[in-house]
Amino acid sequence: MKAIIPAAGMGTRFLPVTKAVPKEMLPVVDKPVLQYIVEEAIAAAADEVVVVSSREKKAIEDHFAPDDALIATLEAKGKDALAAAVKHAGELPVSFVYQDEPLGLGHAVHCAEQVAGERFCVLLGDVIVPGNNILPRMMEISDAHGGANVIAVLPLPDEEIPRYGIVAGTEVEPGVWKVNSIVEKPALEDAPSNLGSFGRYLLSPRVMEILATLPPGAGDEIQLTDALDAVLSEEEMYACVIDPSDGFDTGTVPGWLAANFELAKRAGMV
Numbered sequence: 001m002k003a004i005i006p007a008a009g010m011g012t013r014f015l016p017v018t019k020a021v022p023k024e025m026l027p028v029v030d031k032p033v034l035q036y037i038v039e040e041a042i043a044a045a046a047d048e049v050v051v052v053s054s055r056e057k058k059a060i061e062d063h064f065a066p067d068d069a070l071i072a073t074l075e076a077k078g079k080d081a082l083a084a085a086v087k088h089a090g091e092l093p094v095s096f097v098y099q100d101e102p103l104g105l106g107h108a109v110h111c112a113e114q115v116a117g118e119r120f121c122v123l124l125g126d127v128i129v130p131g132n133n134i135l136p137r138m139m140e141i142s143d144a145h146g147g148a149n150v151i152a153v154l155p156l157p158d159e160e161i162p163r164y165g166i167v168a169g170t171e172v173e174p175g176v177w178k179v180n181s182i183v184e185k186p187a188l189e190d191a192p193s194n195l196g197s198f199g200r201y202l203l204s205p206r207v208m209e210i211l212a213t214l215p216p217g218a219g220d221e222i223q224l225t226d227a228l229d230a231v232l233s234e235e236e237m238y239a240c241v242i243d244p245s246d247g248f249d250t251g252t253v254p255g256w257l258a259a260n261f262e263l264a265k266r267a268g269m270v
Helices: 033-043 058-063 068-076 080-091 105-110 134-144 158-163 205-213 224-231 253-266
Strands: 002-006 048-053 094-098 120-123 149-155 165-173 176-184 195-203 237-241
Touching: 002 033, 002 105, 033 048, 033 058, 033 120, 033 134, 048 058, 068 080, 105 205, 105 224, 120 134, 134 149, 134 195, 134 237, 149 224, 158 195, 165 224, 165 237, 176 224, 195 224, 205 224
Parallel strands: 002 048, 002 120, 048 094, 149 237
Antiparallel strands: 120 195, 149 195, 165 176, 165 195, 176 237
8 A cells, every 4th residue: 555645835834934844844742743644654554655745845855865974973972762763764665756836635646646556545744643543443444345435534613614624424333434425625504514534545546546637626726625525426435533632733833732742741741
């Protein structure tokens, strides 16, 4: 299985910091956001992780590149744990493709079309799942339903609903919904439920094919949500309802701060 991590956005919510530092490289406790996501994909048996990046975000590629000189310097100073951490980051199986224009999440995913032909997962570049437990559950659901598409969803408060893709469907077992449709960023009064997509998708090759010809949607961008809604006419899709404590949306300053505080607390640092 291949994993795609869209990470080409400008990170405008974090300016001026992200003028020089990609938001995916902001630390959560002891490592950057993006490394959590890469490690999560590998823990779920991804044999390749494709990061969809911007050519301006060289810091991301530097982080995942081997650095023998730095490792040797750290080891010479007796800083073996730090040397091991640097070595680990440089050995992760990460490759890069580029989204040269900001044409939407669906377009970013299609930039990694080299994964076409097999089931793949998409992990949004600002959502972390420290326990690595959501993708395995999604794979169980997919396997139980003949390889169906599966997305992770989260119950949302009313004020958050217009920020997410919202699913409609029926609950077929506790925590699992059969999806009938998906609406991208609806007004509260138009939302079919309070279940919003949470940045984890397990998808069939057909989704990648649909993205190749999909016209722009909301915001005049190519929306992954529109491709998911389109594939519903051909294939089944299920939604895995996650526990809010399992994941963190680090895409806003309050969310990033909350993730740092909670994970520091779990590590006994505060």
